[in-house]
Amino acid sequence: MARRDPLMDRLREVLGTAGCRVTQQRIEVYRAVADSRSHPSVAEVHECVRRRLPTVSLDTVYRTLWKLSELGLISTVNKSGEKARFDADLVRHHHFTCARCGGTFDFESEELDGLKVPDEAWKLGRVWGARLDVRGLCLSCCGDDETTGSGASKREVRG
Numbered sequence: 617m618a619r620r621d622p623l624m625d626r627l628r629e630v631l632g633t634a635g636c637r638v639t640q641q642r643i644e645v646y647r648a649v650a651d652s653r654s655h656p657s658v659a660e661v662h663e664c665v666r667r668r669l670p671t672v673s674l675d676t677v678y679r680t681l682w683k684l685s686e687l688g689l690i691s692t693v694n695k696s697g698e699k700a701r702f703d704a705d706l707v708r709h710h711h712f713t714c715a716r717c718g719g720t721f722d723f724e725s726e727e728l729d730g731l732k733v734p735d736e737a738w739k740l741g742r743v744w745g746a747r748l749d750v751r752g753l754c755l756s757c758c759g760d761d762e763t764t765g766s767g768a769s770k771r772e773v774r775g
């Protein structure tokens with residue numbers, strides 16, 4: 617590994633600042649989330665980490681993920697315990713979450729990045745950034761709708 621790895625630089629820096637040790641588990645868990653483009657679940661991260669650290673337990677992966685998210689290295693897409701999905705949050709982006717299949721898709725928007733974080737949020741603590749969570753039906757779930765004949769998405773828009 618001669619090539620500089622900004623990902624690992626960031627991990628070391630943040631762990632160091634927080635007084636946490638840089639362990640192989642933390643490195644592998646962070647890498648698994650960062651390498652994934654699909655917001656992996658705890659089980660998916662575990663599956664991936666196990667290829668390099670065969671003895672690592674699901675519980676360890678779970679605790680490591682929450683530790684990394686506490687440190688702001690990764691973020692959670694879906695907060696609720698077992699269903700939580702993780703995101704390395706390397707570039708600023710927002711999410712479109714499908715209400716039917718639960719898929720979460722990234723999108724970028726300069727317009728949203730420029731939004732001012734309201735004072736109400738600042739009253740609650742120090743703000744690091746803001747992300748918009750758009751909800752709806754993803755394209756493939758919309759497609760399912762059409763076959764059931766609702767036709768709502770076929771409406772013509774006239775200028």
Ligand SMILES: [Zn+2]
Pocket residue numbers: 714715716717718719753754755756757
């Ligand atoms: Zn969907």
Ligand SMILES: [Zn+2]
Pocket residue numbers: 655703709710711721722
């Ligand atoms: Zn994301």
